[in-house]
Amino acid sequence: MNDMLAGLKISVSGIVQGVGFRPFVYGTATRFNLSGSVWNTSKGVEIELFGLQANLDQFLTELTAHPPVLARIDQIESFPIDYQDVPGFSIKDSLAEEGQFLPVSPDMSICPDCLHELFDPKNRRYRYPFINCTNCGPRFSIIKNIPYDRPLTTMAEFKLCPACQAEYDDPLDRRFHAQPVACPDCGPRVQFIAQGQIIGKFEGAISTARQFLIDGKIIAVKGLGGYHLACDASNAEAVQRLRDRKKRSDRPFALMSFDPDAIRKYCELNDAETATLQSPQHPIVLLPRKEDCPLPESIAPVQTHLGFMLPYTPLHYLLLEPDEGFPDVLVMTSGNLSDEPIAYEDEDARIRLSGIADGFLVHNREIHMRVDDSVVRLVEQKPYFMRRSRGYAPDPIILNDKVSEILACGAELKNTFCLSLDHYAFLSHHIGDLENYETLSSFENGIVHFQNLFRIKPKMIAADLHPEYLSTKYAVERACKEELPLVQVQHHHAHLASCLADNHYPANQNVIGLIFDGTGYGTDGAIWGGEVLVGSYGSVERRFHLAETSLPGGDSAIRNTSKIALSQLFSAELPWYEDLPPVLSFNSQELEILKTQLTNRINCPKTTSMGRLFDAVASLIGIRQIATYEGQAAIELENACDPDENHAYSFRIKADTIETAELFDHILLNLRMGISSNTIAARFHNGLAKMCLEVCQTIQGESGLQTVALSGGVWQNITLLNKTTALLRYNGFSVLQHHQVPANDGGIALGQLMVAAAAKGLK
DSSP states (O other): OOTEEEEEEEEEEEEEESSHHHHHHHHHHHHHOOOEEEEETTTEEEEEEEHHHHHHHHHHHHHHHSSSSTTTEEEEEEEEHHHHHHHHSOOOOOOTTTTOOOOOOOOOOOOOHHHHTTTTTTTTTTTTTTTTOOOBSSSSBBBOSSSEEEEEHHHHHSOOOHHHHHHHHHSSSSTTTTTOOOOOSSSSOEEEETEEETEEHHHHHHHHHHHHHHTTTOOEEEEESSEEEEEEEEEEHHHHHHHHHHTOOOOOOOOEOOOHHHTTBBBOOHHHHHHHHTTTTOOOOEBBBOOOOSSOOOSTOOOOOEEEEESSHHHHHHOOOOOSSOSSSSEEEEESSTTSSOOHHHHHHHHHHTTOOOOEEEOOOOOOOOOOEEEEEEEEEEEEEOOOOTTTTTTOEEEEEEEEEEOOOOOTTTOOOOEEEEEEEEEEOOOBOOOOHHHHHHHHHHHHHHHTTOOOOOSSEEEESSSOOOHHOOOOOOHHHHTEEEEEEEEHHHHHHHHHHHHTTTTTTTTTEEEEEEEHHHHHHSSSEEEEEEEEOEEEEEEEEEEEOOOTTGGGGGBBBHHHHHHHHHHOOOOOOSSSSHHHHHHHHHHHHHHHHHHTTTTTTTTHHHHHHHHHHHTTTTSSOOOOOHHHHHHHHHOOOOOOTOOOOOOETTTTTOOOOOHHHHHHHHTTTTTOHHHHHHHHHHHHHHHHHHHHHHHHHOOOEEEEEEEEEGGGGGHHHHHHHHHHHTOOOEEEEESOSSSGGHHHHHHHHHHHHHTTTTO
């Protein structure tokens, strides 16, 4: 039977274009003496093979077991066809099909082969800043449409020279149909601009940029998905100048070093963290800062971790090349003013960054879609997302069931949107906080691009319940204009559904959801955030919630943590001792106004926010009175925890409410006893973990449920995450953590989409 001649048709879907898939098929078919052809379509790759049945079987095994490094096969369909006597094996032209779609590879860091060539004096691409192949380089940031062919990318204007054309046409070359392929003779070029004048080209541009950095200046660097702002991280004056010009306040800066050895001078680095830094995605990894780290405190004020990444483009490697006198670590932060989207278009960058940067290292390869750097921290030796963007987006989340075409618009902060089709949920790159016109425009343009790229025409729109979110307003207006069904999803239900989808949890099976964050619009119009839910994609019950407290002044109190602390003491009927840190942050007149405001409930909306509880504790024990960025007080409270402290504060649970009065009574008592803030911070975290176990055990007794989902921005607190997970598992619970999308609002669009699909029966 295996000696018979036969034919086989294979259809492959997934990330199979722009990743060397057709050359792999060509080489494998040739190796097994098979004839036929392979070609790209708008939905994947099609293959026709002819030869001995045994060889066809071997080919299919090889295809499944050892695809190219960057490929992701989501589905393979194969069926026999009649044998044809076809001479040899060929690669056909791409075939566009109306209405079909396929995933697009994210941008990937330079591969080891290209990195070797970059520094090989014998190679014709020696020190060429745009070296790439099918295994690396820009993808998502340069593609305009599918199929992923050069004319549909921003490389279309660069005509291949004969040498590059020969590589591009050779199926056995690793640059076969590598759409961004180029060399110094035919590709993009780099130059350095200062005060509106070109003062360096080619190698001179890079050497000039390096000299600017040595001299303590700030430069803007055009990268893969946008501009960075860079300076010498060891130069405290340069770092502070960048912080002042960027209006960055205390938010940490990202750092870049040439290799892991350089990073080890400043941070603890284990094998799993090293592997993540060196992965094809090259994300920013949050690493424990060494006690003797010599870098200025102003890089990441009051932080125990630093965000490091390795160079991920050849230009970065040339810029950071080790040399005597050159800094071994650079600040490499997003090219924007605080709260604005990252600059990616040259003229816009020149206008917006000219007040920050002393010079610009630029190139003439257009960026079609801006993409920020991804940020992860390792949990159980695996990446745990703080921000999912470059290297990961637009890689789709695979869904258990088919879902119709839905647009989910996400939240206000850390916005992403999500579009679905069949088994795919295309969660966007990081958009940012929708608080200004520029970011809203980025949001709207991103949606249009995703719809075009993946051939999606939404039949339904999902959004948050909050009526004032710009993402909600966009959804309401578009749904009305296009006469589409609109599903508004409660914020914390979306968090729960996001965690379920992240873990491929089946539909119609309830779980316990510990959904803790800073702000979410509740079904009663109040601000929720400390929620214990029971439910699934389709519906939820609010079983427990944190005790309500007032937010004097509304949203403005979020930055003034001392107000929140005093509000908690007021609610608990506890005294405002004169020596308490939040009391000391006000004068006597301000204190009287605040007390009157709380007593008469003047502009004092109620909240059950877990994030605000962290703020109150941080303020009360003297860690942070004014927050300059979202989550700052909570981060510093976590950093203060004594890892050796085992005692825990108690949370009294009454009916459906998790009371906090006793917590603050105990904290005041400990402060009076002279207990350190490090001990109090640890007892608070330990008490929260025990409270989580207690509410889950209560629900387990009522319903038998043993699976717990952890979602919401508070679960980016790794100390609380690890303590709670360990305690729940020890007591027999199965714990669902996030793996593919952030626990914060960056993952909420996925949850909105799943709730909308369940509500309308579109699975």
